[in-house]
Amino acid sequence: MNIVVVTSVSALAVAVVHSVAFAIGRRIGRYNVVDVVWGLGFVAVAVAAATLGHGDPVRRWLLLALVSTWGLRLSWHMYRKTAGQGEDPRYADLLRGATPVQALRKVFGLQGLLTLFVSFPLQLSAVTGPTPKPLLAVGGVGLAVWLVGITFEAVGDWQLWVFKSDPANRGVIMDRGL
Structure with a gap:
């Protein structure tokens, strides 16, 4: 498959995720459920790219x-963070007086387009040929950066959860940890 097909199917997948x-x-x-599906949109693109691409x-x-x-x-973290909470004040301000169609466009449509744009390198990698040997080291560095990044995210989220679980910290801003 070529990049047009992968990007088109990715766009459709993101549209389905955001429409739901x-x-x-x-x-x-x-x-604010859009925050929960931000990560799921990228997963949808990755599935489309992996299954339709003909690259390495x-x-x-x-x-x-x-x-x-x-x-x-990320989606699980955002779900736990927002479950049982009210609307995020940012979305309440942005959507004050908005019709449902305007909310769909301003929030879900915009984030869907951003997902598609940010994930374009992922889509492109699915249709490019084998990785040249000199670039395999770059892939190794990328994997190491991913591992450090996801570890920091998970540890930071856990630290914040522990901090917020302590009633003594209600209304206090966390200023320690990662």
Whole structure:
């Protein structure tokens, strides 16, 4: 498959993810569900790229695993963070007086387009040939950066959760940890 097909299917996948999130947000009266599906949009693109691409299979499936691990972790974290909470004040301000169609466009459409744009290197990597040997080291560095990054995210999220779990910290800003 070529980049046009991979990008088109990726766009469709992101549109489905964000449309479902919009419907859920509308039903529960909160549009901050878009924060939960941010990571899932990237997972949808990674699935499309890995399954439709004809590029280096090791790279395609490794990227699917890495993006899925990151995206699912982020979505789970955001779900736990926002479950049972009211609307995020940012979205309340942005959408004050907005119609549902305007909310769909301003929040879900915009984030869907951003997901598609930011994930373009992932889409492109799915249709490019084998990685030249000199660039394998770059891939190794990228994997190391990903590992450090996801470790920092997970540890930081855990530290924040522990901090917020202590009633003595209610209303206090965390200024220690990672």
